[in-house]
Amino acid sequence: MSRKKVSVWSDNRFWQRSAIWVTGFASLLLIWLTFDTMGQISMGNQKDIDNHITKRVPSATVINYEVEYNMNQNRGHEVPVIGGDDGKGNSLFKVKEKFFGRDDYTQKEANALLHLGKLASQAKNCMDCHTLLGNGAYYAPDLTKAWLDPAWGKNGPMQAMTGKNTKEEAMAEFLQHPGKYPTHARMMPNLGITPKEAIGLVAFLKHMSTIDTNGFPRGFGKIKEGVVYAKSK
Amino acid sequence: MSGPLYVRPIIELNDFLPIFVSASLILIFGAFYAGIVTLVKMQKLKKLYMFLAYFFWILQIYCTYFLTMKIHSQPFTVKAMMIAMFAYLMVPHIYYYLITKSEERYEK
Amino acid sequence: MQSQSNFKYESQKLGSWYFTVAMILFGAQLVLGLVAAIQFIYPSFLYDILDFSIARMIHINALVVWMLYAMIGSVYYLLPDETGIETVGIGIGKLLFWVLTLAVTVVILVFVFIQVGPATQATIWLITEGREYIEAPRWADIGIVVVVVGFLINTFLTAMKGRRTGIMTVILSDMIALAGLYLAGMYFTDNISMDQYWWWWVIHLWVEATWEVMVGALAAYALIKIVGAKREIVEMWLWIEVAMLFGSGILGLGHHYFWIGTPEYWWEIGALFSSLEPLPLIGMFIHVLYDWGKEKGIKEGSGEDTTSNNTPALIWLISNGFGNFLGAGVWGFFHTLPQVNIYTHGTQFTAAHGHLAFFGAYATILIAMFYMAVQGKYGIKKLRATFASKMAIFLISFGVLGMGVALTIAGYEQVLIARAQLGATWNAFFVAQNQMWMSQAMDWRLIMGIVTTVGFVYLVKDLLTISKNPENVN
Ligand code: HEM
Ligand code: HEM
């Protein structure tokens, strides 16, 4: 073929190389960021808690502690606060809270519960009705901070409804027999969750509420009208 | 003190609709801009219509400005938006330049 | 699969088998979508029999699988055209088709009849992995990977032996990336943040990077085939599109890392790169229109018949350019900035965008490929649109757009009430769900879903009978 003044801009190979370079560069950047992120979101352990180190994804043993979701002055948004608040929205890692009657779960026990709960969440497909960390389906409430939902608290209706005295027992009871405790016409079905799986799931939910989600969902449970407790259907 | 500092400032209830509308218009105006530029270059429209194209680009900028203000952007987002708008300005021209070059090369 | 087939190559025939299964799965997707939509309005419908989660899981899995089928089918279909030879190892290719189809059938039956399992690894291996879009159990994952590797070997050997075109180079490298990413979806971890981090590698890097590039390559092929565009130019564009799509899409992944436990720097990265993602989509749209207009102009100039040689495929191709821009570009951009996304994350807005984007970017062009296969099968020179072709495109597009609008209104209401005003609790969620705007939007979604389904029936009818249209030129 006779090539007159040919410009690189119309050269196929030039664009092919550009595509390869751009893709390679973007991929490398992504891989580098992934390494950094992996470091930051790897799960902590009890030692971190003992040393008062706040992890984005804390140890499974947070189930031994009280959890809140408060405004953090430095971060400029709400963060999970574990074991008490220092007044500025930082975790004190002091105040314990009983979880199914105990607050001394060892690392191993806590890990096992979380493992069971995570497996159950996948085996029962929670994510195809609910959102977890905001991802999933939009048929039922977001579970990111479900542990902190006022409906489960002392002033909420769920403990009385399920006849239990603690949040975790109420949740476990609900998860096993959701059809028995309907609060809306749109009910959660019975998924054959066993008592053990229910405990694992509640541990999973409590742990998820301690993940630092950069302030999502905003104002969870803080807005008065939002906690006018479950009216009926 | 006027309450805590939010890094993701709260959006006023009445601002949501304008935010969603302006965000959509950014791209819709952008498509008009790119579309008209292409049609002019293809000589399907008179050169005069280039004014209309740039007018749409200005509308696009306005919507972007409006959006970035309404969501209380930090400097970074503002810069990202400026880059995006500049890219929009250039892209149809670059496209067309490349089309002509490649046609010169392969069609003759 | 009938005897009167005009296919010159077995590979094209295999492609049409893939298309047939794709259409069946598309139908299943719509039916289960209707079930899920009904459950939004009448929650007792099939409660404890076929729960919403199951209906939805099949809806979106059928979606992903039919699109993968249609993409694989497209590659088998265009392979001989591009390389000039029969696909190497076509017998293995056919065997793999049956293996894959059997596996998909078993997975669907298990989803329908067994649904959920106990909290053990065995459930993950045999019943479901419970991760949205890629719920298929692990045995099936491995099966899929094996089949895809076989398919890649088919393609690779053929491309090496025959003519090597730019389109084939892009498709081949893209398919390798696409298959590799799937591995990230098989990973189990107790750490939900880590889980979601890798899960998005599959979902986002599929739909906003590798699948989009696949669309670019198919559009390039279709432009050459049905509009008569020049290969060198189309391929140059393809490379530019690859650069832009990967350049923005790979790091655009950041827009899913705002709130899942990942560090704040993803706010900036996600905002910047995902704001650039619509640019290549505008480019692709203009490219299709430009080539179409230009070739038409050339034909006009030389007094030829200006209609394209496959009208239905061309209409679907143009709606792809437009739909991709609208569903992925406009609807994607408006919730992609973190300031906005903190309110819209995980609301009906996301569903609106999901429907419009999957339909606009992928369903449209894959349907165009179906029409090209019909044209090839019956050896028709000029395939003209029938009444059913027009009804199909009108009703399906109108229906999906209607669903998108209804869901957008629902999302707006949900953002205002559940998120901005009430703080996203359990109660806030239901206050928003029970508002009139939401419940009416759900009614409209169902109505528009039915419209879509009627359009689909026309599409099936048309694909089966269009070859008999007397207006076709043979
Ligand atoms: C063809 C291309 C695309 C397809 C098929 C697509 C599809 C989807 C789907 C299905 C989801 C929901 C995922 C889930 O279930 O959680 C989603 C989420 C999202 N998409 Fe896209 N998308 C595309 C392109 C884009 C583009 C170009 C942008 C931005 C400019 C974008 C922005 C987003 C954002 C921000 C979310 C997260 C929504 C949330 O926070 O809930 N998408 N996309
Ligand atoms: C008969 C028509 C259809 C109906 C009634 C329907 C209904 C539904 C329903 C009820 C959901 C669950 C949403 C939720 O979790 O709240 C859903 C999800 C979804 N559908 Fe459809 N659908 C239809 C057609 C389609 C089509 C044609 C596509 C794409 C080509 C599609 C793609 C999706 C996607 C990607 C999701 C997941 C969205 C997300 O997670 O954000 N659907 N659909």
Ligand SMILES: [Fe+2]
């Ligand atoms: Fe994305």
